[in-house]
Amino acid sequence: MASWIAASRCMTDSRSPWVKLRRNPAAIVSMLILIVVALAAIFGPSLLPAGAGEVTRNSFLPPSEQHLFGTDLNGRDLLYRVLLGARISMLVGIAGALVSFAVGIIYGMVSGYAGGQADSVMMRLVDVLYAIPRLIFLLVLISALDPLLRRSMETHGLQVLIGYSKIIILILCLGLTEWLTMARIVRGQILSLKSQQFVLAARSIGQSHFNIIFQHLFPNLLGVALIYLTLTVPAVILDESFLSFLGVGVQAPLASWGLLLSDAAQVINPLKGYWWLLVFPAIAMSLTLLALNFLGDGLRDALDPRERR
Amino acid sequence: MLRFVAKRVLGLIVILFCVITITFFLVRLTPGGPFDRERKLPEHIEKQLLAKYKLDGPLLEQYINYLGDLLHGDLRLSTKYRSRSVNEILADSLPVSGLLGGIAFFAATVGGVLLGSLAAAKQHTWIDRNAMLAALFAISLPPFVVGPLLVLVFAIYIPLFPVGGWGNLQSLILPSITLAAPYTAYIARLTRASMLEVLTQDYIRTARAKGLSENAVIYKHALRVAILPVVSFLGPLAANLLTGSIVVESIFSIPGAGGFFVNSVLNRDGFLLAGVVIVYCTLLVLFNLVVDVLYGFLDRRITLYD
Numbered sequence: 001m002a003s004w005i006a007a008s009r010c011m012t013d014s015r016s017p018w019v020k021l022r023r024n025p026a027a028i029v030s031m032l033i034l035i036v037v038a039l040a041a042i043f044g045p046s047l048l049p050a051g052a053g054e055v056t057r058n059s060f061l062p063p064s065e066q067h068l069f070g071t072d073l074n075g076r077d078l079l080y081r082v083l084l085g086a087r088i089s090m091l092v093g094i095a096g097a098l099v100s101f102a103v104g105i106i107y108g109m110v111s112g113y114a115g116g117q118a119d120s121v122m123m124r125l126v127d128v129l130y131a132i133p134r135l136i137f138l139l140v141l142i143s144a145l146d147p148l149l150r151r152s153m154e155t156h157g158l159q160v161l162i163g164y165s166k167i168i169i170l171i172l173c174l175g176l177t178e179w180l181t182m183a184r185i186v187r188g189q190i191l192s193l194k195s196q197q198f199v200l201a202a203r204s205i206g207q208s209h210f211n212i213i214f215q216h217l218f219p220n221l222l223g224v225a226l227i228y229l230t231l232t233v234p235a236v237i238l239d240e241s242f243l244s245f246l247g248v249g250v251q252a253p254l255a256s257w258g259l260l261l262s263d264a265a266q267v268i269n270p271l272k273g274y275w276w277l278l279v280f281p282a283i284a285m286s287l288t289l290l291a292l293n294f295l296g297d298g299l300r301d302a303l304d305p306r307e308r309r
Numbered sequence: 310m311l312r313f314v315a316k317r318v319l320g321l322i323v324i325l326f327c328v329i330t331i332t333f334f335l336v337r338l339t340p341g342g343p344f345d346r347e348r349k350l351p352e353h354i355e356k357q358l359l360a361k362y363k364l365d366g367p368l369l370e371q372y373i374n375y376l377g378d379l380l381h382g383d384l385r386l387s388t389k390y391r392s393r394s395v396n397e398i399l400a401d402s403l404p405v406s407g408l409l410g411g412i413a414f415f416a417a418t419v420g421g422v423l424l425g426s427l428a429a430a431k432q433h434t435w436i437d438r439n440a441m442l443a444a445l446f447a448i449s450l451p452p453f454v455v456g457p458l459l460v461l462v463f464a465i466y467i468p469l470f471p472v473g474g475w476g477n478l479q480s481l482i483l484p485s486i487t488l489a490a491p492y493t494a495y496i497a498r499l500t501r502a503s504m505l506e507v508l509t510q511d512y513i514r515t516a517r518a519k520g521l522s523e524n525a526v527i528y529k530h531a532l533r534v535a536i537l538p539v540v541s542f543l544g545p546l547a548a549n550l551l552t553g554s555i556v557v558e559s560i561f562s563i564p565g566a567g568g569f570f571v572n573s574v575l576n577r578d579g580f581l582l583a584g585v586v587i588v589y590c591t592l593l594v595l596f597n598l599v600v601d602v603l604y605g606f607l608d609r610r611i612t613l614y615d
Contacts, residue, residue: 132328133589136335136582139574144339238451245453245556246571258453265457265560275461282454289449297445 020302027298030291037288041086063276078260078276082284085255089285092170092256093237099175100236101229104182109213109221111183112190123187126180134177138239141173142248170249174236185228189221231296234289241285257285314598321594328590329379329583333372336579343388343577362388362580375580384587385580389573395584399566403588405475406553406565412485414543414550417492422532422539424493425500429535430527432505440497447494456487456560473562484561488554492546496539504535533607540607544600548593552585 021027111122129137149165193199194217202212241258243249245265250256264277344350344358359365363374363385378385384395428440463483464472471480507513508531516530553567566585573582 128324128327132331133570133586135570136332136574136586139571140335140339143575234449241451242453242556248571248575261453261457265453278457278461282458286446286450286454289451290446293445293449 018302021298024298024302026294027302030294030298033287033291034295037086037284037291038090040083041090044083045080045087078280081255081260082257082280085257085260085281086284086288088167088250088254088256089237089240089258090288092167092174092240092250093233095171096174096178096236096240097229097232099171100178100182100232101225103176104179105186105218105221105225107179108183108186109190109217112187113194113209113213113217115191115194119187123184126183129180137177138173138243139248141176142169142243145169145173164254166250167254170240170243174239178232178236178239182225182228182232186221186225189224190217193217193220227296227299230292230299234292234296237285237289237292257281261285310602314602317594317598317601321591321598324594325587325590328586329376330372332583332586333375333579334368336574336577336582337368337371339577343579345577362386364388379587384584387573387578387581389576389578389581395581398569398581399584399588402553402564402566402569405563406558406567407551409481409484409488409557409563409565410547410550410553412481413488413492414547416485417489417496417546417550418539418543420489421493421496422500422536425497425539426504426527426532426535428497429501429504429508430523437501441501444494444497447490448498450491452487452491452554452556453560455490456483456557459483459487460560473560475563480561484557484563487560488550488557492550496542499539499542500535503538504531507531507535537604537607540600540603544596545593547596548589551592552589 107122111119114122146166146169149169153165199212199216202216207216237257240249240256241261244256244258245262247262250259252259260281261278264274264281267274267277343362343364344355350358356365364371375385382396384399386392386394387398390398424440424444428437431437460472460483463469470483471477474480504527508527513526513531516526521530552570553565555567555571557563558565558567566588569581569585572578573585
């Protein structure tokens with residue numbers, strides 16, 4: 001009896017994940033923070049006085065009315081740099097997560113739906129890829145593809161885009177190395193879904209495998225995959241900032257949070273306490289990552305009835 | 310039991326072989342060589358260099374020769390740190406990373422399990438909520454934010470610890486905290502979730518009905534099973550921590566092995582990279598083996614021999 005009541009409550013609960021999410025204050029605050037960060041990233045740089053991103057002779061000015069966040073080594077306004085960093089970090093995070101989402105979902109669906117030998121070979125490949133440190137793949141991919149893309153842009157008359165080639169490479173490489181967990185999750189979902197009656201029904205009326213996968217199975221696993229997508233975005237942002245910190249990611253005059261933090265870590269020492277260089281990028285990045293993680297956790301709790309006790 | 314261990318050690322050799330092969334060809338087939346500079350080297354010098362570092366001849370032949378050298382325990386010369394062998398470089402740097410990683414590993418495991426079980430035991434109280442909030446903070450903050458902030462506060466404004474360096478006990482503390490923080494948080498979350506699951510089971514109700522104290526129920530009966538997911542996370546964690554972290558090592562200027570992962574790829578220093586990867590993979594597989602054996606001891610319901 002008790003378990004039946006619990007089960008029925010789960011069912012009514014799972015019908016309104018949006019209501020549950022709205023009752024979670026942390027998730028709502030996170031959403032507001034993300035909206036503010038996104039708006040600031042899109043419109044912020046153009047609202048600042050012209051020339052804020054130019055190199056000047058006023059290096060290392062502490063925060064003041066003129067420069068709210070102070071200035072950096074090259075005399076650029078740090079607020080402008082942080083906003084520019086938000087733009088690029090968010091762009092790489094979202095686009096990279098979408099690439100990994102596409103690859104992971106297709107790989108997982110094919111593997112789970114095919115089953116048998118094909119499935120076990122595909123999953124062993126995932127295991128092997130897990131065993132090799134991802135950083136090595138990333139570095140090799142980036143150092144191999146970056147000159148290639150640059151050269152092909154030059155020959156095709158796309159000089160305008162050359163400055164952004166690193167960003168495109170980062171999005172591709174991070175997306176192509178971040179899909180393993182997504183593939184596993186999707187495969188697990190497919191395995192449990194494909195034995196259900198609606199799949200049998202679809203097959204019995206002669207639907208093609210392609211249709212079954214994309215029209216019948218795909219909508220059913222989208223929820224779980226989307227939750228994991230919200231958790232992939234902060235992971236990709238973190239990876240990008242890590243690469244920029246190492247000096248293989250985004251390069252000046254562009255900016256990303258990792259690059260700003262790396263610049264700060266280099267100039268901070270006991271003699272010169274340029275704290276603003278560290279504190280402001282750190283706050284911007286931490287707030288965004290925290291908000292994304294809180295939102296992802298909140299979504300998972302709202303959509304997963306087992307989490308509620 | 311012996312058969313199980315033997316099977317896994319055999320598996321280790323297969324995995325090592327695959328990983329060495331992938332790394333070897335990955336580095337050699339990407340454009341750019343170890344001796345590429347802004348100005349091209351004269352041809353005969355480049356030829357001599359390639360011969361000295363055994364990088365000449367057909368690729369397949371190089372690969373087979375390399376495997377032969379590995380079987381003799383020779384990891385070859387580094388092409389970047391000239392005249393030093395990979396064996397020497399690793400022998401110098403791995404103990405440093407190992408000590409730091411060992412401390413962080415111990416701190417993260419003990420701290421995380423204690424925090425997580427405490428949070429689960431006090432579910433729906435402020436202790437639980439704050440502990441989990443702190444854990445999410447620690448997971449979201451990358452080490453290159455935590456590290457410099459710790460330096461700024463505890464080394465520059467309040468000079469308790471040195472800014473960086475290696476050699477005395479005090480210089481170990483800030484890097485260990487930076488390294489351990491995210492893993493402590495992750496383990497705490499893992500422990501809490503699994504503990505909550507275990508606490509609903511019948512044998513816990515029995516233990517409570519027998520009149521055991523709450524501490525005995527949680528730390529003696531429940532923890533033994535609740536710790537299983539944590540234990541399986543410890544294998545990869547140990548391999549990760551013991552081979553060093555480039556971020557923490559560069560922030561605190563520690564002469565560890567973490568930087569080689571990155572620099573050897575950028576310098577096209579294939580043999581050094583392969584050396585680091587071999588160490589990492591061996592540790593990974595060995596620790597996973599230890600974890601599987603531990604599993605059997607912790608939970609008698611699991612058998613290893615199938």
